[in-house]
Amino acid sequence: xxxxFSPLPPLRGLLQRCWGRLExxxxxxxSGGQSPPWGPALAVQAPAFLPQPVNDTSESNEAPSLxxxxxxxxxxxxxxxxxxxxxxxxxxxxxxxxxxxxxVCPECGNLKQKHVLCGYCYAKVKxxxxxxxxxxxxKEGGPFNAPSVExxxxxxxxxxxxxxxxxxIIERARKRPSWFVQN
Amino acid sequence: xxxxxxxxxxLSCIHTRTSLQKIGKWxxxxxxVYPPQLPxxxxxxxxxxxxxxxxxxxxxxxWYLAKLIKGMSIDQALAQLEFNDKKGAKVIKxxxxxxxxxxxxxxxxxxxxxxxxxxxxxGRGSYVKRIRYHGKGMFGVMxxxxxxxxxxxxxxxxxxxxPPRTGFDQAKEYVQQLxxxxxxxxx
Numbered sequence: 047x048x049x050x051f052s053p054l055p056p057l058r059g060l061l062q063r064c065w066g067r068l069e070x071x072x073x074x075x076x077s078g079g080q081s082p083p084w085g086p087a088l089a090v091q092a093p094a095f096l097p098q099p100v101n102d103t104s105e106s107n108e109a110p111s112l113x114x115x116x117x118x119x120x121x122x123x124x125x126x127x128x129x130x131x132x133x134x135x136x137x138x139x140x141x142x143x144x145x146x147x148x149x150v151c152p153e154c155g156n157l158k159q160k161h162v163l164c165g166y167c168y169a170k171v172k173x174x175x176x177x178x179x180x181x182x183x184x185k186e187g188g189p190f191n192a193p194s195v196e197x198x199x200x201x202x203x204x205x206x207x208x209x210x211x212x213x214x215i216i217e218r219a220r221k222r223p224s225w226f227v228q229n
Numbered sequence: 230x231x232x233x234x235x236x237x238x239x240l241s242c243i244h245t246r247t248s249l250q251k252i253g254k255w256x257x258x259x260x261x262v263y264p265p266q267l268p269x270x271x272x273x274x275x276x277x278x279x280x281x282x283x284x285x286x287x288x289x290x291x292w293y294l295a296k297l298i299k300g301m302s303i304d305q306a307l308a309q310l311e312f313n314d315k316k317g318a319k320v321i322k323x324x325x326x327x328x329x330x331x332x333x334x335x336x337x338x339x340x341x342x343x344x345x346x347x348x349x350x351x352g353r354g355s356y357v358k359r360i361r362y363h364g365k366g367m368f369g370v371m372x373x374x375x376x377x378x379x380x381x382x383x384x385x386x387x388x389x390x391x392p393p394r395t396g397f398d399q400a401k402e403y404v405q406q407l408x409x410x411x412x413x414x415x416x
Contacts, residue, residue, distance in 0.1 A: 140293075141296060142293050142294065142296075142297045144297065144309060148308045148309075148311075148312060157307075157312075
């Protein structure tokens with residue numbers, strides 16, 4: 047037997063208690079959670095609360111906190127019609143706004159946003175950087191072996207320039223890409 | 230079966246019910262063939278219908294994207310979808326590129342940029358109900374939701390957007406309505 051999650055257990059217990067009190071005639075004008083007309087909710091309902099039925103021992107801890115809050119717990123009064131729902135969902139502030147900051151990348155011709163790097167060019171650079179890093183890993187051979195000197199990347203047919211004397215050289219077995227300018 | 234078809238009927242392929250259960254109405258719209266146009270008529274712009282079925286996305290969320298690209302040129306629509314973060318944007322972009330390819334290859338469209346989106350709709354796909362586990366042994370029933378996306382591309386530049394209705398237009402229409410009233414049940 048599986049319980050369905052429709053009514054809250056404290057609420058069901060509360061309703062049972064309300065109807066029980068109706069039968070006993072304690073609060074004759076009170077049905078289903080409304081406050082009685084002659085007094086504030088808390089004061090009148092407190093003495094009725096003391097003789098608690100034996101069944102509700104498990105719910106006795108939660109009931110005082112939720113019994114008063116049940117009176118002002120927000121709940122929808124009526125079903126929202128589809129017209130009202132549509133007005134809310136199709137309101138212009140919920141529609142997606144058209145972006146006017148899209149340009150063409152001058153390098154590759156793909157689209158890019160004005161304040162963001164071109165995705166294609168960035169992916170190109172990222173791929174090449176990954177290969178350079180693999181070469182560096184192969185040269186170093188393990189973690190924590192990074193040299194204390196700078197690194198220079200050289201492509202096919204290039205000699206190390208004079209001013210980069212003491213730097214570590216990483217060789218890449220391909221032609222220098224057009225976008226990787228040497229100095 | 231194919232032997233019998235070859236001997237009895239002149240057509241070599243017959244669409245039987247067993248192949249590809251149901252061809253949707255949107256797919257069939259691509260099959261209509263108009264009679265040849267007379268020399269004086271203005272050129273009928275090419276219309277390309279394309280759709281994708283059973284996309285794992287909500288039709289309400291997809292509707293916002295469909296509303297975004299309604300009435301745009303195909304290049305502008307692709308640009309907007311590329312920089313949109315929604316999951317449906319990627320799907321719609323693929324659909325538009327497929328439709329553009331179809332247009333150039335099969336539907337005699339000269340320039341692939343000369344297309345605009347005449348209609349873009351979403352529809353409800355098939356839903357599956359599953360159990361969603363809550364605390365305290367409670368459970369709820371959740372729906373795994375799918376949607377269809379339909380698009381109609383038409384050759385030509387996009388139509389200019391309608392100017393918004395001003396108060397003057399509304400007043401003019403009201404006066405027109407008053408003037409067009411007739412007396413009923415009289416001489």
